[in-house]
Structures are given as C-alpha cells and as structure tokens.
Amino acid sequence: MNPISSLAPDRLYRACDADRFTFTSTAELDDLAQGIGQMRAIDAAHFGIGMRHAGYNLYVMGQSGSGKRYLIRQLLDQRAGAEARPADWCYVHNFNQPHKPHAIQLPAGLGTRFHADMQQLVSELKATIPAVFEGDEYRRRLARIDEEYGEWQARAFVEVGEEAGKLGVTLLRTPNGFSFAPAKGDDVMSPEDYEKLPQEEKERIERDIGTLQETLEKVIRQVHQWRRERLERVRRLNEEAVLFAVGHLIDDLRRDYAEYPVVCSYLGEVQQNVIENMDEFRHPREAVQGLATATSEPPDFSRFGVNLLVGRDGVDGAPVVYEEHPTYQNLIGRVEHIAQFGALVTNFLLIKPGALHQANGGYLLLDVNKLLTQPFSWEGLKRALSTREIRIESIGQMVSMVSTVSLEPEPIPLDAKVILIGNRLLYYLLAQYDPEFSELFKVAADFEDEVVRNADNDLLYARLIGTMARRDKLRPFDPGARCWCCSRICRPPRTAWKQPPCWHAAMAPDWCC
Numbered sequence: 332m333n334p335i336s337s338l339a340p341d342r343l344y345r346a347c348d349a350d351r352f353t354f355t356s357t358a359e360l361d362d363l364a365q366g367i368g369q370m371r372a373i374d375a376a377h378f379g380i381g382m383r384h385a386g387y388n389l390y391v392m393g394q395s396g397s398g399k400r401y402l403i404r405q406l407l408d409q410r411a412g413a414e415a416r417p418a419d420w421c422y423v424h425n426f427n428q429p430h431k432p433h434a435i436q437l438p439a440g441l442g443t444r445f446h447a448d449m450q451q452l453v454s455e456l457k458a459t460i461p462a463v464f465e466g467d468e469y470r471r472r473l474a475r476i477d478e479e480y481g482e483w484q485a486r487a488f489v490e491v492g493e494e495a496g497k498l499g500v501t502l503l504r505t506p507n508g509f510s511f512a513p514a515k516g517d518d519v520m521s522p523e524d525y526e527k528l529p530q531e532e533k534e535r536i537e538r539d540i541g542t543l544q545e546t547l548e549k550v551i552r553q554v555h556q557w558r559r560e561r562l563e564r565v566r567r568l569n570e571e572a573v574l575f576a577v578g579h580l581i582d583d584l585r586r587d588y589a590e591y592p593v594v595c596s597y598l599g600e601v602q603q604n605v606i607e608n609m610d611e612f613r614h615p616r617e618a619v620q621g622l623a624t625a626t627s628e629p630p631d632f633s634r635f636g637v638n639l640l641v642g643r644d645g646v647d648g649a650p651v652v653y654e655e656h657p658t659y660q661n662l663i664g665r666v667e668h669i670a671q672f673g674a675l676v677t678n679f680l681l682i683k684p685g686a687l688h689q690a691n692g693g694y695l696l697l698d699v700n701k702l703l704t705q706p707f708s709w710e711g712l713k714r715a716l717s718t719r720e721i722r723i724e725s726i727g728q729m730v731s732m733v734s735t736v737s738l739e740p741e742p743i744p745l746d747a748k749v750i751l752i753g754n755r756l757l758y759y760l761l762a763q764y765d766p767e768f769s770e771l772f773k774v775a776a777d778f779e780d781e782v783v784r785n786a787d788n789d790l791l792y793a794r795l796i797g798t799m800a801r802r803d804k805l806r807p808f809d810p811g812a813r814c815w816c817c818s819r820i821c822r823p824p825r826t827a828w829k830q831p832p833c834w835h836a837a838m839a840p841d842w843c844c
Contacts (some may be wrong), residue, residue: 351786357796363797367792372393373402373776375777376389390774390776391751400696403776404696408651417649417693419641422679424678426600430738434743450637452635460577463572463576473565476565484554490550500536511547581598636680638679651694652696654695659707659726663711666725687715688743697749700757712749716771722740723738749772751772758775
C-alpha cells in the first residue's frame with residue numbers, strides 16, 4: 332500500500348491576490364444585493380414570487396448558512412414595498428345567527444375608522460335615546476294616548492252603569508272586578524228587602540242582571556282590545572322616538588360608507604336591533620347599574636362593536652410575515668374564551684388573527700422543519716391554500732373531538748404567497764409522499780452549496796464582506812489602538828472586531844489584551 336503523502340503548505344489554502352482589487356477598503360464597494368453564484372436560484376425565486384396564480388408557492392432549499400433566508404427576505408422587501416396595501420378585515424356580529432360572525436372587507440386604513448365610528452355610535456345612542464324618552468314631546472304624546480284610552484274605558488263602563496240604573500240594578504266595582512246588585516233608590520238593596528219582593532219581580536231582576544252581565548262581558552272584551560291597541564300605539568311611538576334618535580346617526584354612517592353595500596346592510600341590521608332592544612338604552616346610568624345589580628347581567632352593547640382583525644393603517648406596501656412558531660392556531664387564527672361565572676364564554680370580539688391573516692395580500696415565510704413538527708399545522712396550511720380561504724376552527728372541532736356549540740366565523744378569502752425554507756431532503760420527501768405538495772408548491776429555488784472561485788466571484792465576496800460589515804456595524808481592526816480597559820496595544824481579536832457594548836463586555840477575552 333502506498334503511504335499517504337503530506338501536502339505542501341501552499342496547497343492548504345489559495346491565496347488571494349489583493350493587487351487585483353482596485354479598491355482600498357470594502358467600505359468603497361456597493362452593497363451586494365444578490366448572493367454569490369446563486370443566480371439560478373434567484374431567478375427561480377423571482378419567478379415564484381411574481382407568479383400570482385394558485386399553486387405557484389415557493390420552496391427555497393439549500394444548506395444551512397447559504398444565505399437563502401436573507402436573500403429571499405431581501406427580494407421580498409424590494410418587491411413588497413412597491414405593491415399596494417392589501418385590504419383590512421373586520422368581524423361583526425351576526426344578528427340572525429350569532430354563532431356565525433360576518434367578515435367585512437374594507438380598503439386599507441378604513442377598517443380602523445369603521446371600528447372607531449361604531450364605538451362612537453354606541454356612545455351617542457346611550458346618551459341620545461334616554462334623552463328622547465325623557466323629553467316633553469314624547470311625554471305629551473304618551474299622555475295623550477293614555478288619556479284617550481282612559482276616556483274610552485270610563486265611558487264604556489258609565490254607559491253600562493246607566494243602562495243598569497234604568498233597570499233598577501246597580502253596577503258595583505269590587506276588588507275582583509265588576510258585579511250587579513238590585514237597587515233601592517240610590518243604594519244597594521239589602522238581602523232582607525230583596526226577599527220581601529214578589530217572585531215575579533225577583534225573576535225580572537235576575538233576567539235583567541243576566542242581560543247586563545252579557546253586556547258587561549262585551550265591554551270588558553272591548554277594553555282588552557283597546558289595551559292591545561294602546562300597547563301597539565305606544566310601541567309605534569317608542570319606535571318612532573328611537574328612530575328619531577338613531578336614524579340620523581346611522582344615516583350619516585350610511586353616507587360615509589355608501590360605496591360598501593356590506594357595511595350599509597350591517598348598519599340596517601344595527602338600526603333594527605336597537606329598535607327591538609330599546610329598553611337597554613332607555614334607562615340612565617343609575618337605573619342600568621341598579622338593573623345590573625339585580626339581574627347580574629348588565630346590558631351588553633358589545634354586539635355593536637367591530638373586531639378589527641387585520642388593520643393596514645400606517646403600513647406601506649404588501650406585508651412580509653415570518654412566523655417563527657408556526658402552530659396551527661398561530662397560522663390559522665383562534666377563538667379565545669374568557670371565564671365568566673364559572674363557565675368559558677366567547678364572542679366575535681375574541682377572534683384573533685393568524686399569520687395567514689397578517690400575510691393576506693402579501694407574503695408568508697415559514698421554516699418547513701418547524702412547520703412539520705407542529706401537529707395539524709401542515710394539514711391546516713394545505714387546506715387553506717387549496718380552498719384559498721382562511722377558516723378559523725379549533726383543533727377539537729377539526730378532529731370531531733368536541734360537539735359543543737362554538738363560533739363559526741365566516742371564512743376570509745386567501746391571497747398570499749407562501750414561501751417554505753428548508754433543506755433538500757424534506758423537499759424530496761414531501762414531493763414523493765405528499766400528492767398535494769407538488770400542486771401547491773410548483774416552484775423550487777435551489778441554492779448552491781459550492782461556488783466557483785474566480786476573479787469575478789472574489790470581487791463579489793469582497794462586496795459581501797463590506798455589506799455584512801455595514802449591516803452589523805463592524806469596524807476594521809486597528810493594530811495601533813490601545814485597549815480601553817487595560818490601555819495596552821490590542822492584538823487581533825479571535826472574533827469579529829465590534830465596539831464593546833459596555834465596560835464588562837470589554838473585559839471578555841475576545842476584546843481585552
């Protein structure tokens with residue numbers, strides 16, 4: 332066997348001829364916007380990012396340390412900054428089916444305004460509606476209705492009493508209602524006097540009382556009808572008063588959001604619900620507090636609120652989101668619960684967004700290794716990409732482990748580009764064993780592990796060093812500088828030369844002489 336020959340020192344490394352460079356320091360070079368020798372991968376990334384059709388999501392693969400994450404993020408930031416801001420998304424209460432909140436899409440920035448407008452509307456309703464019911468005009472019209480029906484009722488009973496008097500019978504009002512009795516002058520005939528009457532007279536009185544009883548029953552039925560009519564008139568009066576208080580407020584909002592029919596339809600439902608539940612607004616604060624103390628359930632006006640799920644106010648360009656912990660709920664969103672009287676309750680205001688909501692209309696970056704290690708995350712992501720909608724469901728509901736009634740938020744359309752970052756092994760395993768993978772991630776960007784060393788790449792490498800130095804705020808080593816903790820001449824540090832953040836950091840071996 333031939334012995335292994337040793338290598339000469341000049342073969343252990345390849346020296347760089349610095350005389351070929353035309354610059355004195357890397358500070359003179361422009362930043363490197365693309366990786367060294369990665370043009371094929373960058374072209375594939377450009378294609379995948381620019382293709383907005385369904386299924387053209389991107390899988391970026393390469394060895395760790397190849398700079399793929401940084402380069403992809405750089406490409407996304409350049410592209411996203413020139414794109415339009417995506418829409419805002421809100422959830423509002425569904426008055427017909429409370430467990431199915433409605434999703435409303437509004438232009439970027441308008442969702443925040445809609446949220447504030449609905450809060451202002453509720454505040455104004457709390458102040459305006461009680462004032463209307465306590466006003467002189469409402470009280471005058473209500474008193475007129477009560478007086479009118481009171482006169483009808485009194486007149487009806489007076490007529491019965493007069494008819495009874497003509498027949499020698501008196502109409503009596505008792506705690507249990509009305510009754511008739513034989514009359515003697517202006518008084519009620521005593522039982523002794525009644526017994527002294529002839530039999531024919533007794534029979535006549537009984538016949539007359541029976542006839543009067545039938546008349547009285549008709550009058551009582553008529554009185555009940557009048558009471559129902561009175562309640563109906565009072566109800567219409569109350570609705571008219573509430574509409575007077577609510578109408579102009581909601582009409583102003585309708586004019587502001589006239590271009591959005593979904594919002595106008597929702598405002599109509601709000602107006603109808605306020606009218607149907609006017610008693611919640613009628614009482615002043617002291618009465619509401621007293622009612623809440625007695626019933627333990629104060630009036631709840633949260634149903635008129637707006638859950639601003641995703642707001643783009645103050646954000647320029649399309650969003651670029653990197654989800655560090657891609658659990659199922661962090662991706663798809665969740666419905667939170669609060670403890671109330673020993674039970675867990677929820678409402679549409681407790682719907683929280685996931686990374687897909689935040690990245691909707693933009694780009695979502697995920698580490699494929701972290702994604703696959705989270706239960707149900709991969710299946711949830713594939714379902715969202717296949718259906719092109721984000722449907723918030725709990726894991727218990729998804730696997731049919733629970734059957735309790737919970738919220739079923741209306742799905743939100745999904746228009747996001749998903750970029751997976753991982754290694755080649757996971758890519759080929761997914762392509763081989765997951766039939767949906769190739770349909771959803773049709774573009775792959777493969778970053779090279781090796782780069783040919785030549786003069787052009789040496790210059791690119793110098794630009795990369797300058798770019799990293801400026802990015803991480805590094806400064807070159809000065810062999811004549813003195814250590815600022817011991818005042819001796821510094822030796823070259825074993826790590827990158829940085830300005831120590833504090834005196835204690837300067838005492839570390841890598842900094843101090």
